[in-house]
Amino acid sequence: MLFTNATILTMNERRDIITDGGVVIEGNRITQVGKANDLALAHPEQERVDLGGKLLIPGLIDTHVHLAQAMIRGCADEYELIPWLCDRIWVLQGNYTERDGYASARLCMAEMLKSGTTTFLEAMLAHRYGFDGIAQAVEESGIRACLGGIVMDVGTYATQTAAMHPGMIESRETSLLGVLKMHEKWHGRLNDRLHVWFGPRTPGGVTPELYREMSDHARERNMGITMHLAEVKADREFLQAEYGLSPVRYAESVGLLGKKSVMVHMVWLDDDDMALLAKTGTHVSYNPSSNAKLGSGICDVPRLLARGVNVSLGCDGAPANNDYDMIREMKFGTLIQKAVTRDPKVLSAETMLEMATIRGARALGLEHAIGSIEVGKKADFAVIDLDRPHTAPAFNPVSSLVYAATGGDVDTVVVDGRIVVAGGKLLSMNEDEVIAEAKKHAAQVYRRANIPAGPRWPVI
Structure with missing residues (x-):
């Protein structure tokens, strides 16, 4: 799979930032990192995911x-x-x-x-x-x-x-x-x-x-x-x-x-x-x-x-x-x-x-496997949309990410080579069901513990 058209914060030893970048993954590993056009020419048959100019960072x-x-x-x-x-x-x-x-x-x-x-x-x-x-x-x-x-x-x-x-x-x-x-x-x-x-x-x-x-x-x-x-x-x-x-x-x-x-x-x-x-x-x-x-x-x-x-x-x-x-x-x-x-x-x-x-x-003792976007490491990364009113213009993507963005700006997440979030939607689990079950079980726990749940101000 080839992810293209991204600004990549590699977090490699030089801390390179690649504009118009791309990442090739095979199985659960990163096999190439570089300019998107070069990677596209080298892999014309590869399945592509166009990231639309978004920011790609290590997970x-x-x-x-x-x-x-x-x-x-x-x-x-x-x-x-x-x-x-x-x-x-x-x-x-x-x-x-x-x-x-x-x-x-x-x-x-x-x-x-x-x-x-x-x-x-x-x-x-x-x-x-x-x-x-x-x-x-x-x-x-x-x-x-x-x-x-x-x-x-x-x-x-x-x-x-x-x-x-x-x-x-x-x-x-x-x-x-x-x-x-x-x-x-x-x-x-x-x-x-x-x-x-x-x-x-x-x-x-x-x-x-x-x-x-x-x-x-x-x-x-x-x-x-x-x-x-x-x-x-x-x-x-x-x-x-x-x-x-x-x-x-x-x-x-x-x-x-x-x-x-x-x-x-x-x-x-x-x-x-x-x-x-x-x-x-x-x-x-x-x-x-x-x-x-x-x-x-x-x-x-x-x-x-x-x-x-x-x-x-x-x-x-x-x-x-x-x-x-x-x-x-x-x-x-x-x-x-x-x-x-x-x-x-x-x-x-x-x-x-x-x-x-x-x-x-x-x-975690996993520096050899995760933590940066480098060849040979596992394909764990997140893609953030900085083209929003509270983050644009993102001339310095590190500044925009740390000081202006939130987790709500995450668009895509890949873990171990598998896309688990796309377009901000969770793909690996049914989000509505996860929330409903948590609310149900939380209410039961509060009742068993005899602890009130709710605001301190009066509810009318």
Whole structure:
């Protein structure tokens, strides 16, 4: 298949931008990238898709997602993190069935695909959500997924005791051993679109012994680890009081750091923490909207990058962000850094786009396969229509994409060589049915949890 007539942000090593560009794919791989006319002459019989001058970019990579939270969007606005978890999120999620988990995952994947995200890293997939059903949703949607199964053995959070809803508490046998079973069953399946990771709970929810056991399994099986860390001040206070260590030093002590690890949020760090992250090759997932909305603080991305730490981008979950739109996340992610530092140059649109593409691929250990438009890489890309009143004229496509566009401007999405969105329409699933099922299951969850859903103002 030959995609022609596009401006291509290749994200290759030189960061080439190709005007009047084209991409040839065979199967699920990119076989040629260049000028559209040259490719058309070389492949006169090839099936063609004319992109009408739109912008073609590597598929966006979201390195922190909670699939189960998509259908409880807006359930806990204006809450701080700990009461947000204890009073709302865990109560709702603790009442999920496997069918609820499946419905929410499909809604989340539909939103991600339609806004240009082709790969994501799920952080803490609880046993009760039904791993097999989530994997089925990955298969149906066509998206590329790294699913982090939850690991835990303690039902507390940092300085809070007896805080976790009983429906969310899992044992070592259910969590750790369950993830290992899912790894054996699903890792590398769906033409290598599905990878299985460990997604342990934050310190306070996992004993040091279980962390070490999990880390040993991860090294033996070359599995990835992703975990929330240093998200709020309470995380730092808890680890200092309990172990006399900073969050990153504690993570190192139980084997969590390394090139196969993505630590999420990382707001409450000091210089020594950052140096250790760089030394160990540990990756960081920056989640600006979530951290800002919950009042947790802002990750010091410029200092991390200056230290040589690879930083990627994540949307987090719908109750903490309210959407899974990586294009909107790029804009907020750079603007908030400029605001807090009072420096307009501190984090550029170009760096932010790297974080959403090639740096995200690096964090997932997939830089060889995705994250840029290059020969030999998998055919994962998104096409954005910048010929709209709020984005035109797009003389600088990077600026227009990061600062002016939204996920609603995505026209076409290709994952693993398959067109899954065309003309802004989802092709891999029935969008109306996905939304209807999510609404039905969400209403059932709210009723079981005895939590009101709706506006705070009077409804007449």
